[in-house]
Amino acid sequence: MSLLELENVTLKFGGVTAVDDVSFAVEEGEVFALVGPNGAGKSTIFNLISRIYDPFAGDIRFQGQSLLDRQPYEIAGLGIARTFQNIELFEQASVLQNLLVGRHKHRKSNPVGEMFFTPFVRREEKRHRKAVEEVIDFLDLQPYREKFIAGLPYGVRKVVEMGRALAIEPKLLLLDEPASGLSVEETQDVAFWIEDIKKLMGITVLMVEHDMSLVSAVSDRVMALADGRMLAIGTPEEVQRDPKVIEAYIGSDDAEDAA
Numbered sequence: 001m002s003l004l005e006l007e008n009v010t011l012k013f014g015g016v017t018a019v020d021d022v023s024f025a026v027e028e029g030e031v032f033a034l035v036g037p038n039g040a041g042k043s044t045i046f047n048l049i050s051r052i053y054d055p056f057a058g059d060i061r062f063q064g065q066s067l068l069d070r071q072p073y074e075i076a077g078l079g080i081a082r083t084f085q086n087i088e089l090f091e092q093a094s095v096l097q098n099l100l101v102g103r104h105k106h107r108k109s110n111p112v113g114e115m116f117f118t119p120f121v122r123r124e125e126k127r128h129r130k131a132v133e134e135v136i137d138f139l140d141l142q143p144y145r146e147k148f149i150a151g152l153p154y155g156v157r158k159v160v161e162m163g164r165a166l167a168i169e170p171k172l173l174l175l176d177e178p179a180s181g182l183s184v185e186e187t188q189d190v191a192f193w194i195e196d197i198k199k200l201m202g203i204t205v206l207m208v209e210h211d212m213s214l215v216s217a218v219s220d221r222v223m224a225l226a227d228g229r230m231l232a233i234g235t236p237e238e239v240q241r242d243p244k245v246i247e248a249y250i251g252s253d254d255a256e257d258a259a
C-alpha cells in the first residue's frame with residue numbers, strides 16, 4: 001500500500017481545469033517532487049491533499065483511507081504536515097512558541113487539568129518541550145529559539161516553518177517551494193535537511209519546487225505537470241530528458257528553471 005495515492009483527481013475553477021485527471025502514488029520513505037511551469041496545478045494538488053479544496057472527481061487516499069470525508073483541521077492529526085509558499089508563522093511570537101503551536105494536535109489534556117496544572121499536564125508539557133527542542137537542535141535553530149519571527153531573516157523563517165511542520169511528527173511532509181527566495185548556500189542547506197528528514201527521521205516528503213538543482217539533488221521520483229495534466233513521471237533525469245517536459249517549459253516563464 002502506498003502512503004499517499006491520488007486517483008483520477010480533477011478540480012475546476014470556473015472554466016479553468018486546474019487539475020485534470022491526475023493520478024500518482026507516493027511510497028513510504030521517498031522524496032517525491034512535483035514540478036512544472038507556473039499555473040501547472042502543483043499548489044492546487046497540495047490544497048487538495050490538505051482538504052482546502054474538494055475535488056470535482058477522483059479520490060485521495062492516505063494510508064489506504066480516503067481523505068475526502070475528512071475536514072482540513074483533521075489532516076495534521078492523521079500525520080500530514082505542510083509548509084506554505086508564503087510563510088505562515090506567528091510574527092509576534094518566538095521560534096519556540098511557533099514550534100509549540102505545531103504540537104497542538106498531540107494535546108490530550110483538558111482545560112480543567114491545564115488550569116490546575118496536574119501531574120499529567122506537567123508530563124505532557126515536558127513531552128511537547130522535548131519534541132520541540134529536538135527539532136530546534138536538528139535544524140540548528142538554537143541561536144534563534146527565543147527570538148520573535150518578525151525580526152528574523154527570510155532564510156531562517158523558512159527553516160522555522162519547516163520546523164513547525166516537523167514538530168507535528170508527521171508521516172508525510174508537504175513542502176511548498178522550500179527553496180523559493182533562498183540563496184544558493186541556503187538552498188544547499190535545505191537539500192541536506194531534506195535528506196536528513198528522510199534518512200534520520202524516516203519522514204516521507206512530497207514537495208513542490210521550481211529549483212531543478214534541489215529537485216535533482218534530493219528527489220527519488222519526480223512528476224512533471226503542465227496545464228493541470230501529468231506529462232511524465234520517473235527519476236529526475238528521466239523527467240528532465242522527456243521531450244514533453246522540455247516542450248512544456250520552452251516558451252514558459254520558467255524556461256530557465258528547466259535548464
Ligand SMILES: Nc1ncnc2c1ncn2[C@@H]1O[C@H](COP(=O)(O)OP(=O)(O)OP(=O)(O)O)[C@@H](O)[C@H]1O
Nearest residue numbers: 013016017018036037038039040041042043044045
Ligand atoms: N482559487 C483559485 N481560483 C481560481 N483559479 C485558480 C485558483 N487557484 C488556482 N487557480 C488556477 O488554477 C491553475 C493552477 O494553479 P496552481 O496555483 O495550482 O499552479 P502552480 O503549478 O502551483 O503554479 P505556480 O508555480 O505559479 O505556483 C492556474 O490556472 C490558476 O490560475
